[in-house]
Amino acid sequence: xxxxxxxxxxxxxxxxxxxxxxxxxxxxxxxxxxxxxxxxxxxxxxxxxxxxxxxxxxxxxxxxxxxxxxxxxxxxxxxxxxxxxxxxxxxxxxxxxxxxxxxxxxxxxxxxxxxxxxxxxxxxxxxxxxxxxxxxxxxxxxxxxxxxxxxxxxxxxxxxxxxxxxxxxxxxxxxxxx
Amino acid sequence: xxxxxxxxxxxxxxxxxxxxxxxxxxxxxxxxxxxxxxxxxxxxxxxxxxxxxxxxxxxxxxxxxxxxxxxxxxxxxxxxxxxxxxxxxxxxxxxxxxxxxxxxxxxxxxxxxxxxxxxxxxxxxxxxxxxxxxxxxxxxxxxxxxxxxxxxxxxxxxxxxxxxxxxxxxxxxxxxxxxxxxxxxxxxxxxxxxxxxxxxxxxxxxxxxxxxxxxxxxxxxxxxxxxxxxxxxxxxxxxxxxxxxxxxxxxxxxxxxxxxxxxxxxxxxxxxxxxxxxxxxxxxxxxxxxxxxxxxxxxxxxxxxxxxxxxxxxxxxxxxxxxxxxxxxxxxxxxxxxxxxxxxxxxxxxxxxxxxxxxxxxxxxxxxxxxxxxxxxxxxxxxxxxxxxxxxxxxxxxxxxxxxxxxxxxxxxxxxxxxxxxxxxxxxxxxxxxxxxxxxxxxxxxxxxxxxxxxxxxxxxxxxxxxxxxxxxxxxxxxxxxxxxxxxxxxxxxxxxxxxxxxxxxxxxxxxxxxxxxxxxxxxxxxxxxxxxxxxxxxxxxxxxxxxxxxxxxxxxxxxxxxxxxxxxxxxxxxxxxxxxxxxxxxxxxxxxxxxxxxxxxxxxxxxxxxxxxxxxxxxxxxxxxxxxxxxxxxxxxxxxxxxxxxxxxxxxxxxxxxxxxxxxxxxxxxxxxxxxxxxxxxxxxxxxxxxxxxxxxxxxxxxxxxxxxxxxxxxxxx
Numbered sequence: 001x002x003x004x005x006x007x008x009x010x011x012x013x014x015x016x017x018x019x020x021x022x023x024x025x026x027x028x029x030x031x032x033x034x035x036x037x038x039x040x041x042x043x044x045x046x047x048x049x050x051x052x053x054x055x056x057x058x059x060x061x062x063x064x065x066x067x068x069x070x071x072x073x074x075x076x077x078x079x080x081x082x083x084x085x086x087x088x089x090x091x092x093x094x095x096x097x098x099x100x101x102x103x104x105x106x107x108x109x110x111x112x113x114x115x116x117x118x119x120x121x122x123x124x125x126x127x128x129x130x131x132x133x134x135x136x137x138x139x140x141x142x143x144x145x146x147x148x149x150x151x152x153x154x155x156x157x158x159x160x161x162x163x164x165x166x167x168x169x170x171x172x173x174x175x176x177x178x
Numbered sequence: 179x180x181x182x183x184x185x186x187x188x189x190x191x192x193x194x195x196x197x198x199x200x201x202x203x204x205x206x207x208x209x210x211x212x213x214x215x216x217x218x219x220x221x222x223x224x225x226x227x228x229x230x231x232x233x234x235x236x237x238x239x240x241x242x243x244x245x246x247x248x249x250x251x252x253x254x255x256x257x258x259x260x261x262x263x264x265x266x267x268x269x270x271x272x273x274x275x276x277x278x279x280x281x282x283x284x285x286x287x288x289x290x291x292x293x294x295x296x297x298x299x300x301x302x303x304x305x306x307x308x309x310x311x312x313x314x315x316x317x318x319x320x321x322x323x324x325x326x327x328x329x330x331x332x333x334x335x336x337x338x339x340x341x342x343x344x345x346x347x348x349x350x351x352x353x354x355x356x357x358x359x360x361x362x363x364x365x366x367x368x369x370x371x372x373x374x375x376x377x378x379x380x381x382x383x384x385x386x387x388x389x390x391x392x393x394x395x396x397x398x399x400x401x402x403x404x405x406x407x408x409x410x411x412x413x414x415x416x417x418x419x420x421x422x423x424x425x426x427x428x429x430x431x432x433x434x435x436x437x438x439x440x441x442x443x444x445x446x447x448x449x450x451x452x453x454x455x456x457x458x459x460x461x462x463x464x465x466x467x468x469x470x471x472x473x474x475x476x477x478x479x480x481x482x483x484x485x486x487x488x489x490x491x492x493x494x495x496x497x498x499x500x501x502x503x504x505x506x507x508x509x510x511x512x513x514x515x516x517x518x519x520x521x522x523x524x525x526x527x528x529x530x531x532x533x534x535x536x537x538x539x540x541x542x543x544x545x546x547x548x549x550x551x552x553x554x555x556x557x558x559x560x561x562x563x564x565x566x567x568x569x570x571x572x573x574x575x576x577x578x579x580x581x582x583x584x585x586x587x588x589x590x591x592x593x594x595x596x597x598x599x600x601x602x603x604x605x606x607x608x609x610x611x612x613x614x615x616x617x618x619x620x621x622x623x624x625x626x627x628x629x630x631x632x633x634x635x636x637x638x639x640x641x642x643x644x645x646x647x648x649x650x651x652x653x654x655x656x657x658x659x660x661x662x663x664x665x666x667x668x669x670x671x672x673x674x675x676x677x678x679x680x681x682x683x684x685x686x687x688x689x690x691x692x693x694x695x696x697x698x699x700x701x702x703x704x705x706x707x708x709x710x711x712x713x714x715x716x717x718x719x720x721x722x723x724x725x726x727x728x729x730x731x732x733x734x735x736x737x738x739x740x741x742x743x744x745x746x747x748x749x750x751x752x753x754x755x756x757x758x759x760x761x762x763x764x765x766x767x768x769x770x771x772x773x774x775x776x777x778x779x780x781x782x783x784x785x786x787x788x789x790x791x792x793x794x795x796x797x798x799x800x801x802x803x804x805x806x807x808x809x810x811x812x813x814x815x816x817x818x819x820x821x822x823x824x825x826x827x828x829x830x831x832x833x834x835x836x837x838x839x840x841x842x843x844x845x846x847x848x849x850x851x852x853x854x855x856x857x858x859x860x861x862x863x864x865x866x867x868x869x870x871x872x873x874x875x876x877x878x879x880x881x882x883x884x885x886x887x888x889x890x891x892x893x894x895x896x897x
Contacts, residue, residue, distance in 0.1 A: 009894045034268030047266055055253075097213040098271050101254035117313040127215040132306065132313040153305050153313050154275035157254045175509050
């Protein structure tokens with residue numbers, strides 16, 4: 001009878017190391033409730049979660065698809081979002097947009113510092129917004145020389161894709177945090 | 179934390195409350211269906227409904243229709259879902275700003291689903307002031323809105339307790355100002371009365387003597403003043419440090435965990451140091467400079483109004499130049515500081531990872547990488563030094579130009595007999611004095627704001643209310659019965675680690691705790707150690723709520739050996755004695771023997787007096803663990819907690835200690851976490867923690883028969 005249990009672990013180990021690929025023909029659909037459903041190799045997964053494996057360096061490739069109802073077990077990996085059919089792609093894009101909420105800052109209107117906090121007023125791809133960062137902490141992370149992630153006091157993330165693309169005036173305002 | 183926001187009138191109308199229906203929670207939804215910011219959407223929970231209001235339209239969900247609500251954290255935000263059977267309904271997406279808030283809402287909805295009508299209340303602090311929109315520096319209320327953070331009031335509070343020191347400093351400041359201002363007056367007299375006005379040698383010597391004494395007086399007064407303020411500053415800093423440290427010890431662990439350790443350290447070291455620096459560098463000159471500045475201006479105007487006004491025009495120019503340059507300077511030095519940081523952290527990385535670097539043969543690449551970092555630092559440094567050199571030169575040049583103007587127009591006046599030569603000299607000295615302080619005054623606002631934020635951070639901690647014991651707690655002799663009664667706990671409000679733990683442990687029973695990493699085993703033990711208090715439910719000791727037992731009494735009957743053993747800097751003796759300060763040497767030896775530590779301690783050159791800790795003798799993991807075990811068993815505790823206590827020992831020592839522990843744990847209520855199930859074979863019962871709950875509990879036999887998680891783990895380890 002102990003054989004059985006050992007087999008369970010063997011199987012688990014196998015599952016753990018296997019790399020399943022989600023083929024472009026698998027379909028992702030949005031359910032009425034607003035979640036994502038996947039049909040993959042004849043199985044229907046009621047609710048899947050899509051996780052970016054390289055959120056910064058390769059956001060649209062290597063997406064891990066996980067089964068929400070089976071404690072987030074990996075169903076497979078999407079190698080390239082571009083290769084999926086359009087309907088699935090749109091569903092996934094939409095889902096990623098909602099679950100990875102990282103507004104990209106396009107324009108800095110103003111930065112004001114007061115008592116150890118800096119108040120940003122910016123225009124992002126998600127709309128205009130204001131947020132505050134703690135100047136004492138490492139709120140600004142450099143992904144590269146020109147790419148920044150800013151974490152506000154609520155732990156929201158904001159991204160600046162290319163510092164060099166900002167105007168001189170904006171850069172000067174930002175300088176204190178670089 | 180606010181869970182019930184004020185709703186706009188039309189939103190309230192849309193909800194249209196029925197009779198006997200009330201609003202439980204109302205929170206904003208800040209992300210719309212397309213993932214963009216929005217500010218006109220709300221989620222409202224009433225007695226029977228969850229309402230989502232977007233674009234002035236209402237979507238309703240009847241609470242009884244659903245099984246459970248979830249606040250699922252995502253990246254940079256989260257979503258609230260309602261579930262019924264297999265079906266999931268996404269109600270709203272929100273940014274991280276509302277992450278904790280929605281966790282409370284989900285908890286609240288679940289209470290309503292279960293048919294109870296309690297309202298969840300959050301004691302967490304808001305991070306942004308709902309009134310003024312400013313960030314709140316970890317305090318309960320916004321210092322700006324409540325007015326308590328006003329610089330003066332906080333500072334005055336500080337001043338009041340050090341009245342004497344402040345009065346002395348103040349008197350010395352005035353003296354310093356008077357002596358500084360007096361000097362040019364005497365110099366004028368010397369020039370006018372003696373040098374130009376046919377004075378004799380005797381008067382000249384008198385003036386020179388006066389100048390000499392005044393110079394000496396200036397030095398003495400200034401030294402005394404610096405001394406007094408420095409002493410005042412360091413006394414205040416030391417007092418604040420002691421108060422802060424005392425508070426840290428008293429505050430619940432959750433306060434410490436909510437903040438980054440660095441931040442708390444900074445409050446003790448940096449913020450207090452800044453206050454003492456401020457007292458020594460800025461405060462000591464503050465009144466003196468104002469005093470000098472004002473009289474300086476008055477004297478200049480009395481001496482020659484036209485010339486004074488002319489000079490004053492220069493002030494804005496000089497200050498503007500200084501101001502812009504200072505901004506650039508702080509920017510470039512900030513850059514240099516950052517680059518310096520890069521070099522240091524790169525170095526630290528490589529040096530501490532030397533073994534890995536060498537074993538992969540990457541020495542060359544690392545050298546190259548370091549060269550680049552170091553090179554770019556050098557470039558920045560070179561640029562900055564060059565700039566710095568120029569800055570000084572430029573300022574002197576500007577001041578020199580100012581002087582040229584003064585001398586030119588003043589000279590005309592002297593030639594035209596409107597002014598004496600001595601007065602011109604005096605005027606020039608006053609001008610120089612003024613320029614000297616313009617820069618200083620320009621720096622003041624920045625220094626003041628830094629002082630304010632330091633003071634605020636310190637007072638934030640001091641203003642926290644620590645859970646003082648009410649005095650009604652009992653001292654009890656623990657027999658060892660432990661009851662978990664619906665105990666629920668999470669370090670963060672939106673992530674429960676333990677949910678609804680129920681169990682009764684008999685006195686003297688040994689409970690083995692197993693489960694995968696991160697399931698909450700150590701958390702359960704933290705609760706038993708009273709490091710945290712349960713969010714919901716209770717833990718009872720001998721039928722008495724843990725909160726009603728005095729900490730001192732409880733902890734003196736508790737022995738703990740943790741996975742990571744922490745030894746303080748000090749001797750082995752000090753470390754073992756930590757759990758029972760009045761233990762005799764004999765008791766200590768006996769404890770060490772029981773922990774199988776005596777033999778290795780004897781082999782050390784300094785025996786029990788061997789110095790261990792950060793700078794001391796390096797003990798192996800197993801040796802440290804054995805000392806920790808000796809420490810735990812020294813007071814002969816009634817409750818023993820072993821968190822992977824023998825994990826870092828070799829097989830033989832482990833076996834020996836297991837044997838010793840067997841004897842020790844007899845008659846004591848013991849909780850032992852172990853990954854290696856063989857170490858739990860003496861356990862009376864095994865508790866399996868999975869999915870934040872007790873998944874299985876029972877004897878080894880019972881659990882094997884059950885063929886559940888424990889059975890699988892056991893067979894996997896035995897095969």
